Amino acid sequence: MRPFSWRFFRLWQRDxxxxxxxxxxxxxxxxxxxxxxxxxxxxxxxxxxxxxGDQRYIEFLAPGIIAAYAMFAASFECTYxxxxxxEHHYTFDAILATPLNVEDITAGEIFWGATRAFMTGCxxxxxxxxxxxxxxxxxxxxxxxxxxxxxxFASIAxxxxxxxxSIYTFNFFFTLFITPMxxxxxxxxxxxxxxxxVQTLSWIAPLTPVAHxxxxxxxxxxxPEMLMALGIMVAWAIVFFSITLVTMRRRLTx
Amino acid sequence: MIDGLxxxxxxxxxxxIIRVTNLTKKFKDLIxxxxxxxxxxxxxxxxxxxxxxxxxxxxxxxITAVSPPSQGDIWVDGRELRKYPxxxxxxxxxxxxxxxxxxxxxVIQNLLTFAxxxxxxxxxxxxxxxxxxxxxxxxxxxxxxxxxxxxxxKRRLLIGRGLVNAPKIIILDEPSIGLDPQARHxxxxxxxxxxxxxxxxxxxxxxxxxxxxxxxxxxxxxRGRIIDIDTPQAFVTRYMSSRVWEIDLAxxxxxxxxxxxxxxxxxxxxxxxxxxxxxxxxxxxxGLPGVARVATLEDVFxxxxxxxxxx
Numbered sequence: 162m163r164p165f166s167w168r169f170f171r172l173w174q175r176d177x178x179x180x181x182x183x184x185x186x187x188x189x190x191x192x193x194x195x196x197x198x199x200x201x202x203x204x205x206x207x208x209x210x211x212x213x214g215d216q217r218y219i220e221f222l223a224p225g226i227i228a229a230y231a232m233f234a235a236s237f238e239c240t241y242x243x244x245x246x247x248e249h250h251y252t253f254d255a256i257l258a259t260p261l262n263v264e265d266i267t268a269g270e271i272f273w274g275a276t277r278a279f280m281t282g283c284x285x286x287x288x289x290x291x292x293x294x295x296x297x298x299x300x301x302x303x304x305x306x307x308x309x310x311x312x313x314f315a316s317i318a319x320x321x322x323x324x325x326x327s328i329y330t331f332n333f334f335f336t337l338f339i340t341p342m343x344x345x346x347x348x349x350x351x352x353x354x355x356x357x358x359v360q361t362l363s364w365i366a367p368l369t370p371v372a373h374x375x376x377x378x379x380x381x382x383x384x385p386e387m388l389m390a391l392g393i394m395v396a397w398a399i400v401f402f403s404i405t406l407v408t409m410r411r412r413l414t415x
Numbered sequence: 416m417i418d419g420l421x422x423x424x425x426x427x428x429x430x431x432i433i434r435v436t437n438l439t440k441k442f443k444d445l446i447x448x449x450x451x452x453x454x455x456x457x458x459x460x461x462x463x464x465x466x467x468x469x470x471x472x473x474x475x476x477x478i479t480a481v482s483p484p485s486q487g488d489i490w491v492d493g494r495e496l497r498k499y500p501x502x503x504x505x506x507x508x509x510x511x512x513x514x515x516x517x518x519x520x521x522v523i524q525n526l527l528t529f530a531x532x533x534x535x536x537x538x539x540x541x542x543x544x545x546x547x548x549x550x551x552x553x554x555x556x557x558x559x560x561x562x563x564x565x566x567x568x569k570r571r572l573l574i575g576r577g578l579v580n581a582p583k584i585i586i587l588d589e590p591s592i593g594l595d596p597q598a599r600h601x602x603x604x605x606x607x608x609x610x611x612x613x614x615x616x617x618x619x620x621x622x623x624x625x626x627x628x629x630x631x632x633x634x635x636x637x638r639g640r641i642i643d644i645d646t647p648q649a650f651v652t653r654y655m656s657s658r659v660w661e662i663d664l665a666x667x668x669x670x671x672x673x674x675x676x677x678x679x680x681x682x683x684x685x686x687x688x689x690x691x692x693x694x695x696x697x698x699x700x701x702g703l704p705g706v707a708r709v710a711t712l713e714d715v716f717x718x719x720x721x722x723x724x725x726x
Contacts (some may be wrong), residue, residue, distance in 0.1 A: 171532050178528065179519040251515035257481050258509035259532035259580075260501040414482055415442075 162406050165264035172261065172269025177276070191237075195230040195285050199223060202349065213351065216380075220296065223289040224303070224379035225348035228371040230285060231278035231307035232314045236339055239274040239318035240331045246270075247322070253413055267409040271315040271402060278311025279304050297381025306378065306394075310371040313394050316401035317367065323408040342368040347376075367397050431490075432457040432584060432615050433478065438487035440473045440639075447473040449639035451487070457583075460606070460616040462626040464712075465636035466720055471619040472512070474636075475588055478617070479509050492583060505533060508582030508614075512589040514569050516561045522572060523548065523557040526579050533580040540579070547575040551605070567598030574605060584615040591625055603628060623713040633712070637720040647712050654718055655710035660692040662705035675703070684717075 203219030213221045246252040253266050261269075282304040289295050321334050345352075346368035352360045363369045370390030377387045431454035440448040448470040455461045463471045476482035478489055480500040489496040491503045517525050523544055530540030548554045551571040556564060564572065570590070577585055590606065591599040606629055610616060620626050626633050627647040634644045645653065662672060664685075676683050676692065681699055683692040691714070694700045700707070 168532075168534075171534075174531060175517075175520075175528050178524070183519065250518050251511075251513060252517055252519075254481070254511070254513075255515040255517065255529075256532060258479055258504060258507065258511070259529065260505050260534070261532055262500065 162403055163262070163264050163410070165268035165406065166262075168261045168265040169268035169272060172256065172266055173273050173276070176269065176273035180277075191230075191234060191281065192284055195226050195281070196288055199226045199285070199289070219292075220294050220380075221351075221376075222349065223285075223294050224300075224376040225372050227282050227285045227289070227303060227307065227379075228310065228368060228375040229343050229346075229348045231282045231310055232339070232342070232368055232371070234277040234281040235274040235311040235314040236318045236335075238277045239270055239315040240322050240334060241328070242274075243270050243319055243322045244325070244328055244331070247413070248328070257413065263410045263413050264406050266413070267319065267406050268402075270319055271312060271405070274315025274318065275308050275311030278314065279308040282307025295379065297379065299378045299381040302378050303375055306371065306374050309391075309394055309398065310367075313367055313371075313398040313401065316398055316405050320401050320405040320408060323405060323412045342366045347372040364393065367394070370394050431455055432492055433461075433617065434490040435474075435478070436488050438474065438477060438489065439485050440470070440477060440482065441485040446639055448477070448484075451636075451639075451641055453634065453641070453644075455615060455617060457615055458610070458613050459631045460610050460618060460629050462630035462633040463617070463619040463636055464621065464623070464626045464633050464716065466621060469636040469720075470639040471621075471636055472588060473639075475586055475617070475619055479507060479586060480504055505580065506583040508577035508580065508585040510574050510577040510585060510587045510590060512592060514573060516569060516572060516576070518561045520561070521557070522553060522559050522561070522564070525561070525572065526576055529576050530579045535580065543579060543581070547578055551575045552601075567594055567601070570594060570598065570602060571605075574602065578609075582614065584617065585609065586617045586619075588619045589621070590618065591620075591622060623711060623716060627712045635716060635719050642719050650712055650715045651710050654715045656693045656695055657710060658694070658697075658707045659710045659714055660694055660700045660703065660705055660707050662690040662692070662703065664688050664690060668704075672703070 199219070199222060203222045207218030207222070210218045212218065253263075256266055257263065286295070286300060286303055290300075318334070321331075325331065325334075346363060346366050348368070352363055352369075355363070370393040374387050374390040374394070377384060377390075433453065433455040435451060435453040438448055438451040438453075439446065451470075451474060453461075453474075463474060465471050473482065477484045478491070478496070480496055480503060492506055494503055496503050517528060520528055526544035526547060527537075527540055530544065535543070545554075548557055551574065553568060553572060553575065556568060561569070561572075574587075574590065577587075587606070591602050594602065603625070606616065606618075610629075616629075618626070618629060630647060632644060632646055633650065635642045635650075643650070651657075664672065672690065673685070676690070679699060681692050681694060683690055685691075690705075692700060692703075692705075693710075693714075697707075
């Protein structure tokens, strides 16, 4: 494994410039969907579900939606987005002819994916606040959690991108990894109804700790499991970031 | 192969701007580049000439630090590439064969963003980009999207992008492939202009005219090995008679013509219904059907690499 350098920032700037040039076609859709899900499920279904503990359902749901859509933002950016740049536009090949190396490109892509997660987190949080759903000032820390989860999910996504034979393989990534987490990591309902063993196992899925930590901050409650959640996220992020530095070098230099 | 090459001696490092010794690239069951030695002088235009799959692109990928050599050393401008890839890449301008312009950015943004990868200050980058657009006749297209450009414009922008870091050496992979004659000549004029500015060029091509027009020296590459290195003119005089006699064969007369050539003890090749004769003087071909033409680098190329398809 070789280290990356500050030059990763040059690729991050490139991705940022492209995003803000095209944001109305790419960014708008990414924001409208979570708001729809939040309002439809939170208000529509929430009316039937009633309260969870001493909260309204939509207050329970909001932090879960932030965690889930931060995951989607980072995952889409570093699967389809990175794959197109790598295999269809040969953007990385062009950049490799400059002082940037593979590790700088890898880090730049991951940190840009994390930035997308951060922005998504900020926007949904702001909208939740506008609907007066945010009970605690500790929620201001949620974008940072979104950014960290962004590093983790972007690393996992880019790792997958570095080993896929074709763009169709991403179907597996989303249907077998991302969607099950979206449904079963405590975004829409607490996992307390599941058997103890399932609850424990669900912590293996990287979205579970993110949902717990985000919800804790959202409500301003601190439980010891939130520290554990933070630790798990950092561990996943470091492991996949490191592996991806190696697998991207393998993919791009033959 | 190269006179007086003594690998590892200090004076050689300072003499050649690119020096490659024993360069080998192996893929799973293929030796793409086989023990290649090269040295390219500062200010020279050096051509790598070879058929598809000869190993030209593999050599270029190794010299531009994109592909690690299986064996051998590369020195560029006095630096060992393996140890200083970033420093070496900073003085190279790479113009690839496949269009890899950034389609998410406009024409001018392509240049400015590329300049940023080289950490060129913003104002310098802007000024240089405008100069490049001017010299490549792309000023009017500065705010266009990449997919609005014609093939010739894209190639000019690719060349322009390769100049954004004011490189000491530019490396070009098939710079005129797929271009119409007008665009091709513009590219050639541009490359001659860059050479007159003292920029070293390493040019990889399968276009004989391109090699003959642009290159000071040419290496003919076949199956991963360098067969010979010389100036385009010297190649022709060394390997060829000054003229080639071509006979377009009709099948019924073939045997009698071949018998006649054999009786005259002429050196000839037969390929795809055409006989190429390499006579020492005109008297040897007197009375034969066919036409005479001036021998070119292409004849040398065929002689050294064979006429059959390489796949």
